[in-house]
Amino acid sequence: MTAPMELVCPAGTPAALTAAIDAGADAVYFGFRDRTNARNFPGLNFSEKELGDAIQTCKARGARPMIAINTYPDAGDDSLWRRNVDICAEAGAGAVILCDMGLAGYAAKRHPDLRLHLSVQASASNAPAVRFYRDAFNIRRVVLPRVLTVEQIAALIAAVPDVETEVFVFGGLCVMAEGRCSMSSYATGVSPNKDGACSPASHVRYEEQGEIMISRLGHFTVNRFGAGEQAGYPTPCKGRYQVQGREMHLFEDPCSLDATPLLPDFARAGVTALKVEGRQRGKAYVAQVVKTLKAAIHGQATDPSAARPFMEGGGGTTGVYVGTWH
Amino acid sequence: MTDPAARPTPRLTLGPLLYHWPAAKRRAFYQAIADHGPYQEVVLGETVCSKREAPVAEAMAEAEVRLKAAGRAVVRPTIGLAVAEEEVAALEAVARTANAGALIEANDVGALALLSGQPHHIGPMVNVYNEGTLTALAERGATCVTLPWELPRDSVLALARRARDLGIDCGVTVFGRAPLAISARCYHARAHGLTKATCRLICDQDPEGLPVDTLDGDAFMVVNGLQTQADAVTLMVREIPEMVEAGVTALRVSPLDVDMVAVGQAYADLLAGRIDDLAAEDRLLDLLEDRPVANGFYHAAPGADWVAAE
Numbered sequence: 014m015t016a017p018m019e020l021v022c023p024a025g026t027p028a029a030l031t032a033a034i035d036a037g038a039d040a041v042y043f044g045f046r047d048r049t050n051a052r053n054f055p056g057l058n059f060s061e062k063e064l065g066d067a068i069q070t071c072k073a074r075g076a077r078p079m080i081a082i083n084t085y086p087d088a089g090d091d092s093l094w095r096r097n098v099d100i101c102a103e104a105g106a107g108a109v110i111l112c113d114m115g116l117a118g119y120a121a122k123r124h125p126d127l128r129l130h131l132s133v134q135a136s137a138s139n140a141p142a143v144r145f146y147r148d149a150f151n152i153r154r155v156v157l158p159r160v161l162t163v164e165q166i167a168a169l170i171a172a173v174p175d176v177e178t179e180v181f182v183f184g185g186l187c188v189m190a191e192g193r194c195s196m197s198s199y200a201t202g203v204s205p206n207k208d209g210a211c212s213p214a215s216h217v218r219y220e221e222q223g224e225i226m227i228s229r230l231g232h233f234t235v236n237r238f239g240a241g242e243q244a245g246y247p248t249p250c251k252g253r254y255q256v257q258g259r260e261m262h263l264f265e266d267p268c269s270l271d272a273t274p275l276l277p278d279f280a281r282a283g284v285t286a287l288k289v290e291g292r293q294r295g296k297a298y299v300a301q302v303v304k305t306l307k308a309a310i311h312g313q314a315t316d317p318s319a320a321r322p323f324m325e326g327g328g329g330t331t332g333v334y335v336g337t338w339h
Numbered sequence: 340m341t342d343p344a345a346r347p348t349p350r351l352t353l354g355p356l357l358y359h360w361p362a363a364k365r366r367a368f369y370q371a372i373a374d375h376g377p378y379q380e381v382v383l384g385e386t387v388c389s390k391r392e393a394p395v396a397e398a399m400a401e402a403e404v405r406l407k408a409a410g411r412a413v414v415r416p417t418i419g420l421a422v423a424e425e426e427v428a429a430l431e432a433v434a435r436t437a438n439a440g441a442l443i444e445a446n447d448v449g450a451l452a453l454l455s456g457q458p459h460h461i462g463p464m465v466n467v468y469n470e471g472t473l474t475a476l477a478e479r480g481a482t483c484v485t486l487p488w489e490l491p492r493d494s495v496l497a498l499a500r501r502a503r504d505l506g507i508d509c510g511v512t513v514f515g516r517a518p519l520a521i522s523a524r525c526y527h528a529r530a531h532g533l534t535k536a537t538c539r540l541i542c543d544q545d546p547e548g549l550p551v552d553t554l555d556g557d558a559f560m561v562v563n564g565l566q567t568q569a570d571a572v573t574l575m576v577r578e579i580p581e582m583v584e585a586g587v588t589a590l591r592v593s594p595l596d597v598d599m600v601a602v603g604q605a606y607a608d609l610l611a612g613r614i615d616d617l618a619a620e621d622r623l624l625d626l627l628e629d630r631p632v633a634n635g636f637y638h639a640a641p642g643a644d645w646v647a648a649e
Contacts (some may be wrong), residue, residue: 085468088494088501115471135466138420138523139427141452148452149475160422160523168424189520189567190420192466195489196519196560199569199642202635204489207468231641234553250520254559255552256530263526263551263562 017310018279019286021079021179022303025057025293030067032296033076036303040077042110043067043292049097051083051134052292053209061100068104077107081292083132084209085113085192095119102127110156111135112192117150130154130179134192134206140172147176154179156288158191163275163334167282177285182272183302184290186330188250188265196249200231212248219244271329273309278334346583348610351603352485352510353378354593355416357518358563359391359542362398368599369402373409375600377607380412380589384433386419386446386464388525388564389426391540416444419464420521420565444485455479463487463512463591464521468494470501477505485510485591488517488573491639496585503586511582513575514602514623515593516547517633517642519560520567527564535565546596558631559643571633571643574623576609577616578637597626 022038024030033041044050046058071078080101086094094116101109102124112134131146133156146152154177198204201216218229224240228247235247250264385392406413421430434453437443446462461484502509528538548561558570609619635644
């Protein structure tokens with residue numbers, strides 16, 4: 014019998030990290046409080062001291078600490094990114110999750126014993142891409158973009174069986190190829206790839222016009238909500254637009270990924286690990302979602318309604334993993 | 340202004356056609372480029388959606404013959420996002436033609452599994468943000484890297500300098516609608532109530548993409564098959580001298596449904612010193628008619644912004 018799939022859980026704060034471990038996380042991923050982190054939002058993430066402590070907490074309690082250094086370093090000065098890789102190597106991180114080829118090359122050369130995982134931000138979407146990262150930078154695991162169907166995941170694993178795969182099962186759904194989207198920097202000048210923040214709060218405005226609530230990102234209106242409608246966050250791919258004279262959620266209806274029904278399919282495909290999105294979420298989210306998924310992985314019946322309050326727009330989708338989404 | 344003799348004049352590259360134009364329109368377009376266009380290099384092939392290739396394969400093959408006969412270097416790009424089995428197979432097939440001497444531009448990292456160790460180009464859809472990545476690619480055979488659209492000035496100049504030190508070419512796109520995202524899902528189809536599987540190549544109805552306006556009616560983006568683009572057209576002219584001084588050796592122009600021969604000629608005249616940057620910019624603005632322009636990415640502002648000269 015093969016080992017059960019590893020559950021990799023998000024932590025945006027030390028409290029969320031403890032909640033994830035308490036709820037049964039096999040691994041926890043987190044990052045520095047700076048631009049090396051693709052969830053670089055105010056009030057989140059770990060100082061150097063907190064990060065070192067968190068790594069030790071994980072190790073003491075049997076959870077694998079994985080550190081996301083998953084933005085693209087600046088030309089001219091990548092010292093912050095390199096320094097963070099060095100800190101992780103010295104603190105004994107279970108893995109560093111990165112996306113940039115230059116940084117991966119540095120980490121592989123400088124710290125040959127440090128386990129490297131390829132972040133979803135690298136958007137390695139096919140077997141030859143995974144093979145390239147394995148051969149060039151000794152990448153041991155790839156976090157797959159949310160653009161592949163279950164069948165495509167199975168085929169990729171069969172084609173590159175010596176690289177582990179990790180797939181997202183729950184949380185916010187990026188509908189674009191990750192790490193290849195500059196919609197937010199087009200509107201704000203702040204780049205998700207370079208600065209680690211999509212739709213930064215500093216560029217978000219809500220304006221009330223009578224009963225109507227308008228949400229803006231930079232100069233652009235991203236959505237408009239009527240009385241009684243829940244005003245969502247103005248992420249450009251989740252917005253409502255006019256297309257051919259019709260108002261629509263062109264890119265995605267407001268909903269979150271919930272691939273719990275597909276866990277047996279992922280196991281059959283040979284997936285190594287399951288990932289929960291949500292480093293920007295609180296410890297209540299982390300605790301509930303981790304507990305529910307952990308039970309599901311071990312084949313125990315779960316109450317799917319338990320996690321529903323944590324979904325955007327209150328609904329879950331199996332997303333792209335079933336081919337009809339395309 | 341620096342001494343124009345100090346650096347070789349950069350070559351003009353016509354980027355890949357990003358839209359799904361019908362075969363007849365493509366024939367006429369590339370015929371004009373072969374006959375009159377000032378472009379030394381043409382990137383010819385599909386980068387957005389592989390479903391578009393079959394119906395225009397003959398027209399594109401003819402274009403390649405014409406362009407080569409006219410003395411243009413032809414570079415074959417790979418698709419930007421290969422996910423489905425047939426897309427991955429097509430990606431590998433294109434990359435394998437490098438063995439027979441074709442010059443390939445990688446736009447999906449998967450192509451590098453096959454291209455590493457052979458001379459090849461890197462397209463603007465590959466994330467090259469810093470010198471470490473540029474060096475890693477050059478070590479594996481990249482001879483020209485066209486930088487991503489969203490890079491700010493400091494990054495562009497630093498990367499151009501490193502490319503010069505590495506002895507490879509460095510390209511920057513100075514004209515065209517910036518791709519902002521690519522997805523496995525087709526939003527062009529979705530806007531018509533269709534899916535990628537049932538799309539009937541409906542993207543051929545929009546020669547410059549389908550406008551996506553805000554609810555206030557402001558132009559924001561356009562959808563082009565699997566790709567989402569900026570509404571505003573990236574236009575860089577006065578930025579060129581410092582780029583060239585740093586080591587940019589190829590200026591790329593991305594096709595729109597305007598007179599692309601005249602667009603190329605404006606840049607060629609600028610590079611040859613026949614007109615100054617103000618005259619070149621005026622000529623390009625005229626050719627763009629009422630399309631809004633932007634240069635914000637380069638100037639570290641929102642990409643949609645136009646940062647006026649000081």
